[in-house]
Amino acid sequence: MSLFTGPMRKHVDGKKELTAHTEVVKVLAGEKVYIPLISMGSTKFEVLVKEGDAVCVGTRLAVRNDHFTVPLFSSVSGTVLGIEKRMHGSLKLVEHIVIANDGNYTKKFDIEPLDYKTATREEIVEFMKNSGMVGCGGAGFPTYVKYNPANKIQTLIINDVECEPYITADYKVTEAELALLVEGVVAMKKACDAEVAYIAIKETKKDIIPVMKEAVANVEGVEIKEVPDVYPMGWERTLIYQVTKKRYDRLPSEIGIVVNNSTTALSLARAMKTGEPIVSKMVTFSGEALANPANVLVPVGVPVGEIIKQLGGYSKENVHIIAGGPMMGKTINNDQFVIHHAMNAVTVLEAKEEKEIGCLRCGRCNDFCPAGIQPVRINNAGRIKDIDMLEKLEVARCIECGMCTYVCPSHIKVTEGIRRAKQVLAMAPKKGGK
Amino acid sequence: MKFKLNPAPNYHCGASTRKVMLELTVCLLVVFAFALFYQFTAHGIGNVIHTLILMGSALVTAVVCEVLWAILVAKENPLDYLRDSFPWVTAIILVLMVPVNTQVYPVIIGTIFAIVVAKLFFGGFGTNIFNPAAAGCAVIFSYFATSVAKDVVTGATPTKTIAGTYGWIINQQDVLDKFMDQFGGMFGLLTGMHDGALGETCTILILVLGVYLVVRNIIDWRVPVFYLGTVFVLALIIGLYHGAGLWYPVFHLLTGGVAFGAVFMATDPVTNPTTRAGKIIFAIGCGLITVLIRVKGSLPEGVLYSILLMNMLTPWIERACVGVQYNMGKKVMPLLAGVVAVACGLTFVVSTMIAPVVPQPPKKPSFLSETQHLSLADDYSADYPAKVTGKTKDGSNVIYTVEANGYAFGHYDNAQPNVYNVTIDTATRTVVKVEYVKFSDTEYVGDTTKDSRFMSQFEGMSIDSTDATVDAVTNATITSKSVMSAVQAAINAARG
Numbered sequence: 001m002s003l004f005t006g007p008m009r010k011h012v013d014g015k016k017e018l019t020a021h022t023e024v025v026k027v028l029a030g031e032k033v034y035i036p037l038i039s040m041g042s043t044k045f046e047v048l049v050k051e052g053d054a055v056c057v058g059t060r061l062a063v064r065n066d067h068f069t070v071p072l073f074s075s076v077s078g079t080v081l082g083i084e085k086r087m088h089g090s091l092k093l094v095e096h097i098v099i100a101n102d103g104n105y106t107k108k109f110d111i112e113p114l115d116y117k118t119a120t121r122e123e124i125v126e127f128m129k130n131s132g133m134v135g136c137g138g139a140g141f142p143t144y145v146k147y148n149p150a151n152k153i154q155t156l157i158i159n160d161v162e163c164e165p166y167i168t169a170d171y172k173v174t175e176a177e178l179a180l181l182v183e184g185v186v187a188m189k190k191a192c193d194a195e196v197a198y199i200a201i202k203e204t205k206k207d208i209i210p211v212m213k214e215a216v217a218n219v220e221g222v223e224i225k226e227v228p229d230v231y232p233m234g235w236e237r238t239l240i241y242q243v244t245k246k247r248y249d250r251l252p253s254e255i256g257i258v259v260n261n262s263t264t265a266l267s268l269a270r271a272m273k274t275g276e277p278i279v280s281k282m283v284t285f286s287g288e289a290l291a292n293p294a295n296v297l298v299p300v301g302v303p304v305g306e307i308i309k310q311l312g313g314y315s316k317e318n319v320h321i322i323a324g325g326p327m328m329g330k331t332i333n334n335d336q337f338v339i340h341h342a343m344n345a346v347t348v349l350e351a352k353e354e355k356e357i358g359c360l361r362c363g364r365c366n367d368f369c370p371a372g373i374q375p376v377r378i379n380n381a382g383r384i385k386d387i388d389m390l391e392k393l394e395v396a397r398c399i400e401c402g403m404c405t406y407v408c409p410s411h412i413k414v415t416e417g418i419r420r421a422k423q424v425l426a427m428a429p430k431k432g433g434k
Numbered sequence: 435m436k437f438k439l440n441p442a443p444n445y446h447c448g449a450s451t452r453k454v455m456l457e458l459t460v461c462l463l464v465v466f467a468f469a470l471f472y473q474f475t476a477h478g479i480g481n482v483i484h485t486l487i488l489m490g491s492a493l494v495t496a497v498v499c500e501v502l503w504a505i506l507v508a509k510e511n512p513l514d515y516l517r518d519s520f521p522w523v524t525a526i527i528l529v530l531m532v533p534v535n536t537q538v539y540p541v542i543i544g545t546i547f548a549i550v551v552a553k554l555f556f557g558g559f560g561t562n563i564f565n566p567a568a569a570g571c572a573v574i575f576s577y578f579a580t581s582v583a584k585d586v587v588t589g590a591t592p593t594k595t596i597a598g599t600y601g602w603i604i605n606q607q608d609v610l611d612k613f614m615d616q617f618g619g620m621f622g623l624l625t626g627m628h629d630g631a632l633g634e635t636c637t638i639l640i641l642v643l644g645v646y647l648v649v650r651n652i653i654d655w656r657v658p659v660f661y662l663g664t665v666f667v668l669a670l671i672i673g674l675y676h677g678a679g680l681w682y683p684v685f686h687l688l689t690g691g692v693a694f695g696a697v698f699m700a701t702d703p704v705t706n707p708t709t710r711a712g713k714i715i716f717a718i719g720c721g722l723i724t725v726l727i728r729v730k731g732s733l734p735e736g737v738l739y740s741i742l743l744m745n746m747l748t749p750w751i752e753r754a755c756v757g758v759q760y761n762m763g764k765k766v767m768p769l770l771a772g773v774v775a776v777a778c779g780l781t782f783v784v785s786t787m788i789a790p791v792v793p794q795p796p797k798k799p800s801f802l803s804e805t806q807h808l809s810l811a812d813d814y815s816a817d818y819p820a821k822v823t824g825k826t827k828d829g830s831n832v833i834y835t836v837e838a839n840g841y842a843f844g845h846y847d848n849a850q851p852n853v854y855n856v857t858i859d860t861a862t863r864t865v866v867k868v869e870y871v872k873f874s875d876t877e878y879v880g881d882t883t884k885d886s887r888f889m890s891q892f893e894g895m896s897i898d899s900t901d902a903t904v905d906a907v908t909n910a911t912i913t914s915k916s917v918m919s920a921v922q923a924a925i926n927a928a929r930g
């Protein structure tokens with residue numbers, strides 16, 4: 001415990017038992033799938049198919065064409081029906097490419113496999129870009145960007161922590177395809193020329209740790225790192241601090257570190273082997289308001305409502321349906337949003353109203369904020385629009401992890417206050433006028 | 435099927451301010467229970483009843499104030515308002531801070547001030563700047579300190595005694611032993627079996643509860659630890675300067691409201707800075723002010739005022755502790771070092787300004803005055819006219835009978851002079867003795883001059899001396915002067 005800071009992290013009840021040991025349910029697509037044209041909030045895409053085109057599993061449909069390149073692929077075989085605006089898991093109206101599913105799942109991959117053992121570093125990075133690898137922990141950051149050869153990297157950290165409550169998708173994937181994961185890690189390690197790769201996993205996952213240790217026993221430079229079961233251990237900053245005891249200003253590459261999600265590594269290995277891009281996802285459907293929580297293996301583009309129906313439906317009348325886990329995922333006002341390629345969970349909880357009371361000024365939000373900022377004061381400064389103070393309090397560092405609301409004994413929606421404060425700051429005239 | 439929107443996160447740790455306040459309330463009630471137990475064993479059931487009445491009136495007052503506020507000002511359901519405003523905590527703390535012989539009406543006024551002025555006027559729970567209980571107590575101590583309940587028994591308290599009798603420092607072992615024995619020594623102070631404010635005496639109980647509250651994450655350990663630590667170190671400095679032993683800082687920790695204040699009042703989150711660095715500065719400040727007020731203000735209790743003063747500085751501390759907390763160390767360290775240096779420096783300066791007081795037993799005034807000296811050089815005949823009325827010879831001795839006016843003149847009707855026989859040996863030219871023939875002044879006062887301790891002073895006085903002196907009788911200086919005037923008249927006659 002430090003004198004001036006709190007723990008900056010906290011054990012949260014993970015509720016992992018709801019889905020960790022249930023069978024994975026394979027869900028097939030219905031008559032139509034909808035591929036959302038969005039990547040990390042950007043909707044600038046060049047569409048490569050038109051209405052009536054026949055597509056297979058793995059056909060390239062569109063490419064993000066702003067400062068990042070992210071291709072999207074079809075998850076079923078069938079016919080392109082056109083483009084439709086629908087609600088997306090980010091709570092935005094987004095264009096989706098609609099494909100009529102012929103039910104055959106005919107595969108024809110547009111990307112060539114690559115043997116990472118013989119390929120050069122640059123070739124692997126190029127492959128990451130062409131195969132549309134994105135962070136599978138929820139955010140969907142394009143993987144190739146982190147492997148820019150200009151960065152000097154010593155350490156690769158593979159994030160298998162899965163600190164959001166309820167989610168067990170990474171665990172299930174790791175359990176099912178451990179060998180493939182290790183191959184992906186080795187390929188990534190080569191791609192960034194790191195000296196050592198750590199696969200970080202919670203120390204509480206006792207059953208899988210020995211198996212993983214065995215799997216990397218003969219792989220040079222790859223180690224398993226057990227980390228404490230606290231939130232948000234899966235956040236880059238917290239994880240890097242845990243593993244290396246180092247802090248950085250903006251990007252981990254400043255201190256020679258790359259972090260990638262384990263499912264991303266695994267998807268990369270699969271794509272390299274067979275040419276199959278991310279066309280289906282392991283998604284945790286969990287929460288007390290679901291009749292049968294389970295992990296689901298499902299093609300990208302299937303509406304969440306269809307999947308929940310196949311799982312046996314809801315068990316409560318008033319629910320929050322959340323794209324992602326309960327800490328960071330957004331609630332959506334219907335269940336027609338689709339599974340997209342960076343998604344790993346849908347959480348359904350019973351909706352309850354909690355009365356907010358006066359701030360006790362207890363400072364718990366400060367103590368546990370993983371970014372080390374002062375949520376209570378940001379919230380207050382945001383309310384009175386104290387721009388100067390907001391800047392001094394470095395509100396921009398907030399990652400909206402939800403911790404401040406989670407710990408607040410007065411049930412204040414602190415995280416939402418921080419979001420509001422960010423907007424206040426964004427809308428304020430910049431210093432220096434004009 | 436309804437899908438409800440709610441900003442993330444949709445998960446909660448389950449802690450609630452209500453539960454926190456409930457636990458705090460229980461801890462305070464434990465302290466109160468000890469207070470009842472002590473009052474019963476030390477002073478009997480009368481004190482217990484009075485204590486219960488005090489607590490009852492404070493609680494009722496606090497609740498009534500808030501209910502009225504809820505209805506008239508906040509326009510909310512009073513029950514809901516009460517549930518999230520926790521007035522009883524303030525009431526309980528306030529009662530625990532006052533001595534048992536406090537009357538009921540000051541407690542009611544103090545509670546009204548605490549709740550209405552210090553809390554509700556500032557916007558209610560969470561926005562008040564001053565610790566309400568401390569503010570209420572300050573009112574009681576400032577305006578009603580002298581109004582004590584008559585039928586309630588209480589005794590000397592350690593802090594009042596050391597402040598009033600010893601000037602807050604003792605450096606002699608025998609004085610210390612005598613002082614400590616009144617309160618059962620250090621062990622007595624630790625276990626609280628002595629008089630003091632109702633809830634402040636049992637240090638050990640308070641500390642145990644403090645540890646519990648820290649473990650339960652209800653208070654931050656930094657506040658009590660730095661508060662008590664500061665008091666200890668600063669008292670140690672004073673103690674060392676004056677050659678008092680280690681007992682001295684320990685005494686500071688064990689007495690008065692220090693432990694109670696550090697655990698239950700300085701930790702009040704509402705009136706604390708929100709950052710951990712800020713809380714540390716706050717606590718050090720409280721410790722410093724407590725010690726300074728104690729030894730220099732010679733008040734028995736600095737705790738209350740130290741908390742109120744630091745409450746005032748809280749916004750300033752907050753401003754100093756802004757930014758990313760893991761970078762705070764660098765930022766706050768110089769400030770903290772400054773605060774510590776100032777605290778130690780000030781305390782050292784103050785130590786040089788205080789001195790131990792060793793109480794002396796009150797001296798009985800001596801029979802003969804130490805200040806009133808009667809001299810032959812002075813002429814007393816003007817104020818106390820004297821005349822020789824007779825003269826008898828006996829060998830070389832001559833006995834002069836002298837009438838001299840005394841106290842009676844100017845005070846009584848029909849005043850009569852005193853009459854003396856002054857015997858003078860004409861061979862050795864010295865006074866042999868002086869005796870009363872007739873006493874006319876106030877009985878039991880002036881007649882103390884008949885005492886040989888006074889009269890014998892004239893024996894052997896040379897009649898040729900011009901400046902021989904005698905001491906007057908302390909309680910009878912005027913009659914003494916009457917005697918002196920008679921002696922002067924006789925001497926003048928003898929000189930011829």
Ligand code: SF4
Pocket residue numbers: 365368369370371372373374375397398399400401402403404405414415418
């Ligand atoms: S949401 Fe932001 S301010 Fe709140 S705890 Fe997380 S990082 Fe800190």
Ligand code: SF4
Pocket residue numbers: 358359360361362363364365366375376404407408409410411412414708
């Ligand atoms: S946790 Fe809640 S009550 Fe405590 S300081 Fe933060 S906002 Fe206030």
